[in-house]
Amino acid sequence: MKNFLYLFIAVFSISATAQLQSPEAFLGYEIGAQFTRHADVVNYFEHVAENSAMVTYAEYGKTNERRPLTYAIVSTPENLANIETIRKNNLINARLETGSANPEVAIVWLSYNVHGNEASSTEAAMATVYELITKKQAWLENTVVIIDPCVNPDGRDRYANWYNQVKSTPYDVLQTAAEHNEPWPGGRPNHYLFDLNRDWAWATQVESQQRLKIYNQWMPHIHVDFHEQGINEPYYFAPAAEPFHEVITDFQRSFQTDIGKNHAKYFDQEGWLFFTRERFDLLYPSYGDTYPTFMGAIGMTYEQAGHGRAGLGINTDEGFVLTLKDRAAHHTTTGLSTVEMGSKNATKLNTEFKKFFINSDIEYKSYVLKGNPDKLKALTNLLDKHDIKYGFSDGGNVNGFNYSQNKNASMDATGALVVSATQPKGKMVKALFEPDAKLSDPLTYDITAWSIPHAYGLDAVASKTTVAANGRNPYVKEINQVYAGAAGYLVKWNSMSDARFLAELLQNDIKVRFSEKDLSFEGKTFDKGTLVITKSDNRSNIEFAATVTKIANKHERKLHASNTSFSDNRTDFGSPDIKLINKQRIAMLRGDGVSSLSFGSLWHFFEQDLKYPVTNIDTGDFSAASLKNFDILVLPSGWYGSKLNDEAIDGIKDWVRNGGKIIAMAGAVRSFAGKDGFDLNQNKAAEDDDEKKEESKGNLTPYDQRERENVKDLITGSIYKTTLDASHPMAFGYGDSYYSLKLGGTSYQFLENGYNVGYIKGAPETVSGFSGVDAKEGLTDSMTFGEARMGSGSIIYFVDDVMFRSFWENGKLLFVNSLFFVNNNRFTL
Numbered sequence: 001m002k003n004f005l006y007l008f009i010a011v012f013s014i015s016a017t018a019q020l021q022s023p024e025a026f027l028g029y030e031i032g033a034q035f036t037r038h039a040d041v042v043n044y045f046e047h048v049a050e051n052s053a054m055v056t057y058a059e060y061g062k063t064n065e066r067r068p069l070t071y072a073i074v075s076t077p078e079n080l081a082n083i084e085t086i087r088k089n090n091l092i093n094a095r096l097e098t099g100s101a102n103p104e105v106a107i108v109w110l111s112y113n114v115h116g117n118e119a120s121s122t123e124a125a126m127a128t129v130y131e132l133i134t135k136k137q138a139w140l141e142n143t144v145v146i147i148d149p150c151v152n153p154d155g156r157d158r159y160a161n162w163y164n165q166v167k168s169t170p171y172d173v174l175q176t177a178a179e180h181n182e183p184w185p186g187g188r189p190n191h192y193l194f195d196l197n198r199d200w201a202w203a204t205q206v207e208s209q210q211r212l213k214i215y216n217q218w219m220p221h222i223h224v225d226f227h228e229q230g231i232n233e234p235y236y237f238a239p240a241a242e243p244f245h246e247v248i249t250d251f252q253r254s255f256q257t258d259i260g261k262n263h264a265k266y267f268d269q270e271g272w273l274f275f276t277r278e279r280f281d282l283l284y285p286s287y288g289d290t291y292p293t294f295m296g297a298i299g300m301t302y303e304q305a306g307h308g309r310a311g312l313g314i315n316t317d318e319g320f321v322l323t324l325k326d327r328a329a330h331h332t333t334t335g336l337s338t339v340e341m342g343s344k345n346a347t348k349l350n351t352e353f354k355k356f357f358i359n360s361d362i363e364y365k366s367y368v369l370k371g372n373p374d375k376l377k378a379l380t381n382l383l384d385k386h387d388i389k390y391g392f393s394d395g396g397n398v399n400g401f402n403y404s405q406n407k408n409a410s411m412d413a414t415g416a417l418v419v420s421a422t423q424p425k426g427k428m429v430k431a432l433f434e435p436d437a438k439l440s441d442p443l444t445y446d447i448t449a450w451s452i453p454h455a456y457g458l459d460a461v462a463s464k465t466t467v468a469a470n471g472r473n474p475y476v477k478e479i480n481q482v483y484a485g486a487a488g489y490l491v492k493w494n495s496m497s498d499a500r501f502l503a504e505l506l507q508n509d510i511k512v513r514f515s516e517k518d519l520s521f522e523g524k525t526f527d528k529g530t531l532v533i534t535k536s537d538n539r540s541n542i543e544f545a546a547t548v549t550k551i552a553n554k555h556e557r558k559l560h561a562s563n564t565s566f567s568d569n570r571t572d573f574g575s576p577d578i579k580l581i582n583k584q585r586i587a588m589l590r591g592d593g594v595s596s597l598s599f600g601s602l603w604h605f606f607e608q609d610l611k612y613p614v615t616n617i618d619t620g621d622f623s624a625a626s627l628k629n630f631d632i633l634v635l636p637s638g639w640y641g642s643k644l645n646d647e648a649i650d651g652i653k654d655w656v657r658n659g660g661k662i663i664a665m666a667g668a669v670r671s672f673a674g675k676d677g678f679d680l681n682q683n684k685a686a687e688d689d690d691e692k693k694e695e696s697k698g699n700l701t702p703y704d705q706r707e708r709e710n711v712k713d714l715i716t717g718s719i720y721k722t723t724l725d726a727s728h729p730m731a732f733g734y735g736d737s738y739y740s741l742k743l744g745g746t747s748y749q750f751l752e753n754g755y756n757v758g759y760i761k762g763a764p765e766t767v768s769g770f771s772g773v774d775a776k777e778g779l780t781d782s783m784t785f786g787e788a789r790m791g792s793g794s795i796i797y798f799v800d801d802v803m804f805r806s807f808w809e810n811g812k813l814l815f816v817n818s819l820f821f822v823n824n825n826r827f828t829l
């Protein structure tokens with residue numbers, strides 16, 4: 001038995017060094033002959049790591065659907081033996097760790113398949129690792145290559161499994177074939193239908209959160225994000241298009257070009273077409289190219305023709321057959337060419353990397369932020385995800401650009417959060433916090449404003465001098481003791497932490513009220529929106545005090561116990577102005593006609609942020625009759641057209657008149673415009689403009705200027721100041737103004753009979769970002785958030801999508817208010 005065991009070990013270890021297989025040998029098919037399931041991709045990388053001394057492979061997390069997120073580290077055995085030192089020396093070089101080092105090893109990070117249905121790149125990842133360790137070992141002597149074979153496994157498998165199920169054998173190249181037409185929502189996004197290539201900076205998704213942990217431990221010199229574009233556009237690689245963000249250095253620009261020219265050499269050899277310097281710009285900080293760029297890397301985007309349409313092979317409009325084999329070959333070529341450039345320029349990359357992190361000449365040296373402690377906490381949680389350092393001021397006035405006044409003014413900095421832009425990651429700090437990103441060209445791929453102070457609802461000053469941060473964090477973790485003697489508890493209402501507390505109370509069948517009046521009990525005052533949890537409402541629950549206290553402590557909420565229901569100011573606990581909050585039963589539409597991104601952001605919000613149940617109903621299964629078991633219908637942004645035809649609208653109206661509540665987001669608002677009973681009309685200026693265009697008999701805009709001319713109608717994500725009616729329950733927890741992220745020029749008149757909760761009166765005031773002249777003018781006298789009443793029910797309009805990419809933290813409470821506070825006079829039977 002013993003001998004047998006030795007024999008077994010000996011055989012096993014011989015086979016371990018001798019049996020490295022190519023992807024084709026391991027998988028049983030050539031790369032590009034089949035879409036590989038994610039589990040098989042993981043199996044192949046495990047096989048490579050077991051059979052090569054040049055690869056280690058590890059899991060860095062799990063997706064929502066429990067697929068592993070993984071990365072391989074590829075280098076020589078000598079480098080791998082020394083890998084911790086290499087990694088640390090790189091951080092020392094960037095001053096992110098202390099010590100001395102003079103590193104000369106290039107670190108190249110290849111990220112594949114962030115968009116699940118751009119599925120050729122994960123196939124290329126397998127070919128690339130095999131090529132590197134069997135043919136390109138020389139490059140690895142001074143280079144560490146990190147391969148993330150699939151950034152978005154849930155999306156990739158959604159696409160690959162669907163494709164493998166419907167494809168013909170042999171594959172059908174006709175564009176109309178089923179295998180070229182993905183069903184809703186497609187494989188591009190992750191489980192919650194987020195675009196992970198917009199999530200790097202906000203890190204709202206588990207994939208981003210877990211990836212950033214290892215990314216920040218490594219801080220590569222080159223980062224590549226592999227994508228696919230339309231089937232007719234051959235191949236794009238950086239150098240990128242304008243606008244470039246101004247933090248990008250001359251070296252980063254020129255090295256992008258050097259890498260691009262190296263790719264061009266290989267593509268020209270093979271006779272493959274490509275384009276560069278068009279379309280894909282470097283401004284919005286949350287992409288897989290900009291984020292690494294603002295963190296010191298050369299951030300590269302590669303786009304292969306293909307996408308969710310292409311399958312294993314498809315006819316292009318130009319008459320070629322585009323195949324998965326070719327797509328994977330192109331991505332393999334650029335991946336390898338990038339590693340080659342890293343290796344050839346390792347020393348230069350390291351010296352330039354070091355320089356990038358010196359930020360002594362940055363204009364605004366400190367950002368000082370003040371406001372609700374929960375909001376500051378939410379922001380420090382974000383900074384922690386990026387390993388950005390911060391401190392707190394111990395007092396005094398700071399001068400500089402004041403965000404809420406939109407001009408230079410001072411602010412009392414006592415207890416304020418201070419984020420320094422002179423720290424090594426200062427360029428990212430600038431990109432995230434600066435009042436207004438400089439725009440060299442308004443034709444950008446994405447939104448042009450994201451200023452953190454407005455997104456988090458904080459007062460802020462950008463200071464040109466360094467502000468000391470020696471103070472204490474003012475956030476207090478509340479710990480309440482169980483006190484059964486109270487007639488009730490009051491909890492202030494300001495933040496998502498308060499909202500999560502409420503959601504959990506309702507889930508635990510605790511009866512909760514909210515106040516429509518300012519309150520005063522036992523000498524303490526409370527603003528409108530304050531939660532009131534009374535002994536009277538919960539007298540049948542003997543665990544009441546213990547349960548409320550436990551939940552409050554979990555959410556770090558301060559319970560203000562009052563021994564009496566008798567107020568100091570006439571609004572007692574039993575007042576009709578302190579209303580019971582219903583445990584709302586919420587339905588939401590998904591499926592055809594619904595924006596998958598908007599639906600996904602709300603779905604994620606309910607399940608992962610608010611933690612309150614929602615029932616998702618497919619548009620194909622929806623009718624007004626489906627609403628009888630619900631109090632609220634949420635309509636994500638979308639193009640409802642036939643789904644909300646006259647018959648459907650009539651049915652919905654009956655439900656609303658009987659007390660139902662519709663919450664319509666962004667594009668869904670349009671479905672009610674001009675319809676009887678909804679009190680909603682598009683703004684006249686915008687309407688006139690549309691008519692003008694339709695009536696126009698001619699257009700003398702020169703051919704090559706049309707794109708520029710269209711810019712006048714564009715708002716590509718910019719920040720506007722809106723006025724709030726602070727007395728309306730939808731605005732509880734806010735002041736009398738709100739900075740809103742506008743994503744388009746669609747504009748509605750003030751509601752005539754309903755409540756205009758958020759609006760722009762007179763000419764609009766842009767705070768940040770690009771707006772075309774015509775689009776901006778069209779926002780004059782327009783409603784942003786509103787409530788129209790119908791019978792006992794309501795329709796709530798969110799013209800601006802407060803859930804967009806889930807990063808506008810300060811808008812989320814408006815949505816929660818509309819769920820639980822607005823028109824709350826119906827009692828659940």
Ligand SMILES: [Zn+2]
Pocket residue numbers: 115118197226227228
């Ligand atoms: Zn993509």
